[in-house]
Amino acid sequence: MAETIREAYIRKNPGSAELYPRFKDVFPGGGGGHDMRVAEPFPICIARGQGTRLWDVDGNEYIDFGLGSASLLLGHSHPAVVEALVQAAPRGSQFSHPHEAELEWGERVCNLVPCADKVRFVGSGAEATMLSMRVARAYTGKEKIVRWESHYHGWHDYAMPGSLPPFDVPASTGVPRGVMDSVIVLPPDLDALERTLANDNNIAGVITEGSGASYGTVPLKSGFLEGVRKLTRQYNVVMILDEVITGFRWSPGGLQQKIGLDPDLCTMAKILTGGLPGGAVAGSDEIMRVIAQTGDSHHDRFQRVSHGGTFNANSYAAATGNAALKIVATGEMQETADRMAERLRVGLREIVDRYEVAACVYGDSSTFHVYFGARSIEGFDAGTLKDQPLDIQNAFRQALQVRGVDLMSRTSGVLSGVHTEADIDRSLEAFDGAFKAMVDEGLVSHS
Numbered sequence: 001m002a003e004t005i006r007e008a009y010i011r012k013n014p015g016s017a018e019l020y021p022r023f024k025d026v027f028p029g030g031g032g033g034h035d036m037r038v039a040e041p042f043p044i045c046i047a048r049g050q051g052t053r054l055w056d057v058d059g060n061e062y063i064d065f066g067l068g069s070a071s072l073l074l075g076h077s078h079p080a081v082v083e084a085l086v087q088a089a090p091r092g093s094q095f096s097h098p099h100e101a102e103l104e105w106g107e108r109v110c111n112l113v114p115c116a117d118k119v120r121f122v123g124s125g126a127e128a129t130m131l132s133m134r135v136a137r138a139y140t141g142k143e144k145i146v147r148w149e150s151h152y153h154g155w156h157d158y159a160m161p162g163s164l165p166p167f168d169v170p171a172s173t174g175v176p177r178g179v180m181d182s183v184i185v186l187p188p189d190l191d192a193l194e195r196t197l198a199n200d201n202n203i204a205g206v207i208t209e210g211s212g213a214s215y216g217t218v219p220l221k222s223g224f225l226e227g228v229r230k231l232t233r234q235y236n237v238v239m240i241l242d243e244v245i246t247g248f249r250w251s252p253g254g255l256q257q258k259i260g261l262d263p264d265l266c267t268m269a270k271i272l273t274g275g276l277p278g279g280a281v282a283g284s285d286e287i288m289r290v291i292a293q294t295g296d297s298h299h300d301r302f303q304r305v306s307h308g309g310t311f312n313a314n315s316y317a318a319a320t321g322n323a324a325l326k327i328v329a330t331g332e333m334q335e336t337a338d339r340m341a342e343r344l345r346v347g348l349r350e351i352v353d354r355y356e357v358a359a360c361v362y363g364d365s366s367t368f369h370v371y372f373g374a375r376s377i378e379g380f381d382a383g384t385l386k387d388q389p390l391d392i393q394n395a396f397r398q399a400l401q402v403r404g405v406d407l408m409s410r411t412s413g414v415l416s417g418v419h420t421e422a423d424i425d426r427s428l429e430a431f432d433g434a435f436k437a438m439v440d441e442g443l444v445s446h447s
């Protein structure tokens with residue numbers, strides 16, 4: 001009997017398996033600090049990363065298409081980012097005062113991102129979307145936020161309604177009723193948005209993940225973002241573009257620059273920091289002014305958005321952010337990442353065709369997604385696309401891991417500007433082997 005995917009995974013990862021009980025002793029669920037890091041029978045434990053590669057505690061090497069949850073457009077440990085961190089390290093980690101690296105970082109953001117007249121740094125992408133919603137509410141004096149089924153905006157309370165199917169049940173327990181009542185979840189449909197905006201005059205903003213839900217797992221129809229812009233303008237509602245994924249990746253100025261969109265606010269994180277914790281909200285001067293203190297005690301106490309955060313614009317994150325954005329600004333990394341992603345998607349489609357499996361491959365910019373169950377996702381809604389059987393997804397990721405490739409989620413990934421054609425071709429061999437193993441185990445059906 002040939003070794004199964006699961007048996008190969010267990011055989012190749014004795015060190016990770018040995019550490020797992022200790023993880024379970026300390027962390028609820030055993031996966032460390034994030035729901036997505038939980039895996040069956042245990043997750044691989046990573047030791048280091050360099051360029052396009054990760055190495056785990058057993059010495060296994062991976063071509064990485066996860067790239068720090070899409071934060072590393074420049075790859076792991078890019079020399080310029082490492083140098084910036086090394087230079088910054090002895091000068092102090094946290095000043096809690098304005099500092100020049102923060103100023104330079106803010107200027108870089110405002111120069112690169114079209115809608116950014118003003119920027120506020122925060123601690124993460126989730127904090128960015130949370131602050132953006134508060135700013136929209138404060139600016140309009142209205143209470144509700146419209147969001148789209150299955151779009152991911154982080155884990156805070158206001159991001160939980162509608163982020164997972166079934167969309168009428170929040171993605172987490174522990175979310176107060178009051179929060180649920182202040183978030184309207186819609187299918188990504190402009191008519192639905194127009195009806196909602198016309199019938200409810202308590203709407204502050206509409207937040208949209210620029211790529212479509214979960215970095216494009218559920219692609220948006222062409223013209224959708226422009227339609228949201230038109231309607232939000234028409235009804236005086238703040239358009240928030242969540243560029244935590246697309247920011248600096250779709251182009252140096254993000255998706256908004258690439259397609260010429262003019263959101264009121266945008267949220268950023270990931271590539272923004274060069275791979276350290278952090279995020280930002282940026283937008284028009286007029287709207288961002290709701291955060292400003294004026295010195296008028298009545299205004300500052302009663303008429304403005306309060307915002308804090310010890311580690312906002314932390315000096316190490318500002319240093320690595322500046323180093324990364326300097327490189328990002330040239331557009332070369334994005335151009336290479338997009339080209340490599342296209343090479344990968346084309347190669348993956350050839351493999352799917354060769355094995356005649358019911359699967360399809362898609363993705364924009366430097367992303368790729370594999371959907372198991374159909375040869376096309378045409379007409380599929382978020383509920384269907386987000387509902388692939390977990391055993392198939394797990395087997396796919398593990399079949400790749402044992403062949404030296406890792407993904408961002410179980411069935412999709414992102415590329416960097418340092419992936420090479422040789423990396424892609426080597427990865428495609430691993431994908432070929434993974435599809436074959438899945439066919440052999442009867443996990444995927446023929447189309």
Ligand SMILES: Cc1ncc(COP(=O)(O)O)c(C=O)c1O
Pocket residue numbers: 069124125126127129152153154155209215242243244245269270279
């Ligand atoms: C589109 C989008 N928004 C917000 C977030 C939350 O960012 P963070 O994980 O930094 O809190 C993410 C994270 O993946 C994201 O993809």
